[in-house]
Amino acid sequence: MSEVILDLQVACDNTADLPDESQFHRWLSAAVTPFQPESEVTVRLVDEAESHELNLTYRGKDKPTNVLSFPFEAPPGIELPLLGDSDHLPPGR
Secondary structure, rough: OEEEEEEEEEEEOOOOOOOHHHHHHHHHHHHHOOOOOOOEEEEEEEHHHHHHHHHHHHHHHOOOOOOEEEEEEOOOOOOOOEEEEEEEEEEEO
């Protein structure tokens, strides 16, 4: 039995045109299940200011970006099927 756990974090004010959480979960399940059926993924939807700050901090790029992803490294002795985190700037934001 596969289980994909989605931690959807909405950190932007304009959410009117965003898909609902069930749509994100369907996309995630379709993309991840064939490779890692037991998974947990964090998706954070951010505003332009947070995207800009993260892009500057982690990539040295002084501008916003539409997607950032971060690898996950479990602490020693912890075996988890976590691959990383993903931050997104929704279109038109």
